[in-house]
Amino acid sequence: GDSVTQMEGPVTLSEEAFLTINCTYTATGYPSLFWYVQYPGEGLQLLLKATKADDKGSNKGFEATYRKETTSFHLEKGSVQVSDSAVYFCALSEAVGNRDDKIIFGKGTRLHILP
Amino acid sequence: DVKVTQSSRYLVKRTGEKVFLECVQDMDHENMFWYRQDPGLGLRLIYFSYDVKMKEKGDIPEGYSVSREKKERFSLILESASTNQTSMYLCASTTGGWENTEAFFGQGTRLTVV
Numbered sequence: 001g002d003s004v005t006q007m008e009g010p011v012t013l014s015e016e017a018f019l020t021i022n023c024t025y026t027a028t029g030y031p032s033l034f035w036y037v038q039y040p041g042e043g044l045q046l047l048l049k050a051t052k053a054d055d056k057g058s059n060k061g062f063e064a065t066y067r068k069e070t071t072s073f074h075l076e077k078g079s080v081q082v083s084d085s086a087v088y089f090c091a092l093s094e095a096v097g098n099r100d101d102k103i104i105f106g107k108g109t110r111l112h113i114l115p
Numbered sequence: 116d117v118k119v120t121q122s123s124r125y126l127v128k129r130t131g132e133k134v135f136l137e138c139v140q141d142m143d144h145e146n147m148f149w150y151r152q153d154p155g156l157g158l159r160l161i162y163f164s165y166d167v168k169m170k171e172k173g174d175i176p177e178g179y180s181v182s183r184e185k186k187e188r189f190s191l192i193l194e195s196a197s198t199n200q201t202s203m204y205l206c207a208s209t210t211g212g213w214e215n216t217e218a219f220f221g222q223g224t225r226l227t228v229v
Contacts, residue, residue, distance in 0.1 A: 034217060043119075043205055043220035044158075089158065093209075093218075102148070102173065103209070103218055107157030 002027045006090045006106035013080055014114050021075040021109050023064075023090035031092040033057075033066055033073040038087040038108070047075075047088070082113045118142070121206050121221035128228050134193040136224050138206030145211025147189035148218070149173075149181065152203040164189055165211060196228045 006023040013019060025033065032051045036044040048057030053068035062077045073090060090106040122137035140147065146165045150158040150173075160173030162181040170181050178200060182190045189208075193200055206221040 036218075036220075043222045044207075044218075045220065046217040049217060091218075102160055102163055102171075103207075105150075105158040107155070 002031065002092060002094065002104045004090050004092055004104050004106040006088075006109055008107070009087075009110040010112055011109060012112040012114065015082055016079045017113075019075070019077040019080045019084075019111070021088055021090075021111070023073045023075065023106060025071050025073065025090075025092050025104075027071075027092055027094060029094050031094045033064070034091040034093070034103075035062070035064055035073070035075050036089040036091060036105075038089065040086070044089060080111075080113050082115050085111055085113045087111070119206055119208055119219050119221040121204075121224050123224050124222065126224060126226045128193075128196050128226065130197060130228055132193075132196050132228075134196050134226065134228075136191040136193075136204055136206075136226070138189045138191070138221055139187050140189075140208040140219070141187065142208065142210070142219065143186065144208035144219075145186075146209045147183065148207040148209075149179075149189065149191045150205045150207065151175070152205055152223075158205065161191065196226075198228050200226065201228045202226060 003026045034049045035047040037047045038044045048059040050057040050066035056065045064075045087108045089108045093103040119140045148163040149161045164170045164183045180192045204224045207218040210216045
């Protein structure tokens with residue numbers, strides 16, 4: 001079945017460092033790919049998404065490119081801030097017929113940014 | 116602003132109690148989901164529903180049931196709460212249809228069973 005694998009954390013970086021969180025997936029069809037972020041004490045919220053191969057999603061300085069050849073969707077940010085400290089989830093979904101299939105999440109990567 | 120609202124942020128229940136977790140969305144979404152989130156295990160799908168009165172088991176349905184009598188409301192029921200059901204519970208919804216759209220999440224309910 002479909003699955004998502006992302007790098008385990010926690011990841012600890014200094015402010016203004018470059019961030020990469022790796023994510024790879026397996027899927028039978030043509031999924032959409034997502035990064036969600038969970039700030040302390042809150043639910044998940046969408047950070048960015050890409051719906052087809054070679055699409056790049058971007059938001060708040062974060063970027064990820066849908067790479068079909070390597071089945072990857074790595075999250076990057078050039079200069080992180082303390083406020084980026086959160087848990088990041090990579091996810092995929094595939095529409096099936098007239099309803100969405102269930103969304104598959106990675107296990108999450110906790111990010112700590114030190115001032 | 117779109118919203119998924121869970122009825123409680125924090126709950127403390129006793130072993131053996133029947134527990135109801137309520138979730139309401141105001142976006143007219145077709146699909147609704149219940150997940151539990153545990154350290155090191157990420158999000159695990161308990162049940163989901165793609166239509167009123169329809170339900171599908173997720174990856175860990177044991178010990179849980181659900182109810183969807185109205186499109187906007189999806190309830191998770193713990194028939195007899197146990198300590199291993201202490202967790203963060205997250206409700207989500209999606210539009211449904213051919214497009215792979217994002218999920219909208221509630222703020223979570225942290226349940227402690229003592």
